[in-house]
Amino acid sequence: MRGSSIGDSSSSNWRKEALKKLVEDPILFSRLVLGFKPFKYQEELLRDEGKRIIVCAGRQVGKSTTIAAKAIHYASTNPETITLIVSATLRQSMLLFQKIMNFIDSSILRNSLRKRTRTLIKFMNGSEIIVLPCGRGHTLRGYSANLIILDEAAFMPEEVIANVILPMMAATDGSCWMISTPWDTDHIFYRIWIGEYGGWSRYFWPSKLSPLITDEFLEEQRRLIGEERCMVEYEANFIEERSSFFPMKLLRRCIEDYEPRLERNAIYGYDPGGRESLAALVGVKFDPRIGRWRLTFYRAERCESYTEFNSFILDLHRRAKMDRLIVDETGIGGPIVEHLKELGLPVIGVKLTEKVKEEILGRLKLMLEKRELTLPNDPQLLNHLNCIQYERTWSGGFRFTHRNGTHDDLAYALALAIYYPSESFLI
Ligand SMILES: Nc1ncnc2c1ncn2[C@@H]1O[C@H](COP(=O)(O)OP(=O)(O)OP(=O)(O)O)[C@@H](O)[C@H]1O
Numbered sequence: 001m002r003g004s005s006i007g008d009s010s011s012s013n014w015r016k017e018a019l020k021k022l023v024e025d026p027i028l029f030s031r032l033v034l035g036f037k038p039f040k041y042q043e044e045l046l047r048d049e050g051k052r053i054i055v056c057a058g059r060q061v062g063k064s065t066t067i068a069a070k071a072i073h074y075a076s077t078n079p080e081t082i083t084l085i086v087s088a089t090l091r092q093s094m095l096l097f098q099k100i101m102n103f104i105d106s107s108i109l110r111n112s113l114r115k116r117t118r119t120l121i122k123f124m125n126g127s128e129i130i131v132l133p134c135g136r137g138h139t140l141r142g143y144s145a146n147l148i149i150l151d152e153a154a155f156m157p158e159e160v161i162a163n164v165i166l167p168m169m170a171a172t173d174g175s176c177w178m179i180s181t182p183w184d185t186d187h188i189f190y191r192i193w194i195g196e197y198g199g200w201s202r203y204f205w206p207s208k209l210s211p212l213i214t215d216e217f218l219e220e221q222r223r224l225i226g227e228e229r230c231m232v233e234y235e236a237n238f239i240e241e242r243s244s245f246f247p248m249k250l251l252r253r254c255i256e257d258y259e260p261r262l263e264r265n266a267i268y269g270y271d272p273g274g275r276e277s278l279a280a281l282v283g284v285k286f287d288p289r290i291g292r293w294r295l296t297f298y299r300a301e302r303c304e305s306y307t308e309f310n311s312f313i314l315d316l317h318r319r320a321k322m323d324r325l326i327v328d329e330t331g332i333g334g335p336i337v338e339h340l341k342e343l344g345l346p347v348i349g350v351k352l353t354e355k356v357k358e359e360i361l362g363r364l365k366l367m368l369e370k371r372e373l374t375l376p377n378d379p380q381l382l383n384h385l386n387c388i389q390y391e392r393t394w395s396g397g398f399r400f401t402h403r404n405g406t407h408d409d410l411a412y413a414l415a416l417a418i419y420y421p422s423e424s425f426l427i
């Protein structure tokens, strides 16, 4: 008896000691409880107990996985706390929630949940993890949190971060992690990153830190998405958008959180591209409920054969009848327009001279300034618009170029699509 009671007390001491270690050591917790072995750079971040942390990171480096591990460790070891994770889009918040649930479901923690919904996990210790999309901030109002993590902060409206999210920590003296792939320099994420506000620990995670990302993969991406997007998305550099015709500040005001999908009777713009550029197709449709145009479809790809891309367009037309298709008929565009007409598509050819470029891009800019057009939150599309630069010509007009290593084809396709918004044009 004596032996066993000694054994009991020493085993309960041992258990207490082990639990204490798990609480104190997020790495041990990740390994033993979640079955997740963080890479060195993820370990560093998980061990940081600072209250203000910013991570400027590349794609696929393991941001969301680290956030999931941090949130679970924090919630399960700090009773009665609220961890709020805000993602840039609904889709990202659903994926992150799933990541957290996968960790929990495959660990002993699955038995320590009191409640779970599609956005909330409540533990037996009274703590909660809530995962929500940022949107325009409406769904976030009313929360207060002990730990706030922003996943892809650079893609959230600055006023939502400043006026809705950061004040949530006022009453709790809480902590904040901001993690994101970088974007432009006219945003709070950049200003925090360069140290304008003081007190933030900074981590720099280019994608190549991850042992899972190979040089071959990065090389392939460079060819596929262009040098500049690689510099931003994989090397985690901010975009220098001086003399951008569509600055991010303007674009962000028109971004909504939605997935474009094929709609009947949309109007399409098609920039067939060339040897160096991509073939790009964009659909827009007027939404009478909100009184605005909305981008409903886009696709840009390097195109070996135009007949193939034309068949793809014909297929779209069969599935969701196009109202009209406005095509750049300069250069290779001429025969493409003929071919599309033969296929029976409602084609209008437009010669993209410098003058017409100025007109259509100017019109697009005006619509964006007046918020008459809604865009989805997608880096490829935003980059195609944002990379267009302009300079004044001696005659007072504009000349357009695009930054080295970028593609602007979706911007022209979009500008073509909204060129003739009035039905009267066809009459
Ligand atoms: N420590 C790790 N060990 C093994 N695999 C990992 C580790 N960290 C992340 N991964 C894997 O790397 C991939 C990318 O991770 P994650 O989705 O967290 O990255 P991300 O930076 O959020 O990506 P994105 O830029 O697409 O949002 C996933 O398949 C994930 O499971």
Ligand SMILES: [Mg+2]
Pocket (backbone or CB within 6 Å): 063, 064
């Ligand atoms: Mg992620």
